[in-house]
Amino acid sequence: MTRALLMIAGMVVGFTWGGRLAAQTADAPRERGIAAYDALRYDSAAEVLRHALAVMPAARPPDSVRAATYIYLGAAEHFLGRDTAAARAFDDALRADPRARPDTLIFPPEVGAAFARVRARTSYLAVGAPADTTIVPDTGRYVVRVYVSASRHLRARLTDAAGDARGLYDGPVADSLALWWNGLDGGGNRMTDGRATLELTFGPDGADSTVQLPITLHTDAPDRVAAPSAPPPQRTADGGGGPHVGALAAGVLAGVLVVVLPSFVSGSPHPTPARFALAGALGAAGLVGFVGPSRGAGAPQTAVPTRELRSRERDAVDAMQSRRRRAAPLDIHADWGAANSGAPR
């Protein structure tokens, strides 16, 4: 029992010390390099810092730790008289983090000036956006933060799977900028679900760099409102036979009445055969009413056909469903793994 407890304690201590030792090992070159720079051993500092950058795990921009390490390296190279290497280090610092600046409390003004000269020639862009978020289109905001290495012109555009684009920004940016998108395209409509691309083009004309960030749009669709069921057959004044049939029936019935009246009225009428012409005209008139556009034979002018009522109800349901879908939350997923950071041409 005692032996088992001692073994467990040893394992715990070993893992703890081992972890700390690994961390110290990872940070050790960088700290040794910085310590060498502070001790004015620039040659040693440059060598150690280059080694530290080589073993430092890569991170997507903005990587402030890597940028600061590059600044130390650049400063060391500067004091060694290796301006080209210093410029390259400063350039790498801005590439890692466009917001990187030499700390004026640590580095002398000449390092800051050398850095500024390099910075003026760069056009690096870093983007910060939530990996996963949900907004309500039109009222919500998807915020994208943009960090730049120097004052340049920025064009930001979001394009959905259907090719509809929404311009987010087109103008100068000096240091950083917060872009926001309300989930709608340029026409004020929801963008198509699926793959979309946030594209930022930054830089002076002719030397633009482009960052493309794929994002996925997904609408949490609301439950569909059921379409109205067919109303019961309306018993209009025409007795439910339908206006067209009623017109035909009225015309035919009136024609029949003309034909049979003599038989009903008189026992020996000797009716004129000319009445058949009128009977035919009444039948034809009924046929005209049957085949022509009808408001319903004899129906009041305020009556609305059932078909039109159903169409109005369907339109109302569609409009409501459209409003609900428009207000449905939009899930936005930024695919940082597939982000493309273009180099200046």
Added chain:
Amino acid sequence: MRKPPIRMIGLALAALASLTGGATAQSGPRLSVSAVASDVLERTLTPTGVAHHHGIVLGGAGVLAWGPVVARIGYAEGTLAADSAATPAHDLVQGYALIGTRPIPGLEVLVGPMARAYVRGTSTERWVLWQVRMRYAAELGAPWLGAYGEVWGAVAGTVNTPEPFTAGRGGTAGLRLRLGVAHISVDYGIDESRVAAQPRRETVQQFRVAVGLGGVEP
């Protein structure tokens, strides 16, 4: 004597009403007036034989509707020539004044007198029939096109002959075209009036064309 099935015709008109529906009653008074020309075929059956007369009769008609109340009047006169040379021509004068109501759109139930006089030389045979008339009018799929039918029966009557009045009945059916405030109607009507005892009937068939103005069904 077989009673003519006026009830059946009334039911037919009711069926017509049920299939189509009629004009909606409106609140204010509406008037319609028409000029009427009728081609009249008259057949007179008397104990001595049958006589036929034919001619054109001209007149006018008017309709006043106010809410559910409707009134109809009409007058016409003309000369009817006999089909045989042995029979003299005579004049026909007729008129009616009916008042009634519209219990449902399109349907009118009217009561009132209809008078008809046959002027034969120096003698005039006058018939006065108190009618109950049922009339139904309907659009045929469009407000400018309509049809109407009516049947009537005499509940009482008088005739200035030795024989008393027995029965009278009739009916009309026609086609109406409305052009704005103007209307044209063409209809066919037949009616028969009888006296008791001796076989004596007056059967009148009319083809009428009416042209008029107004906002009420003519």
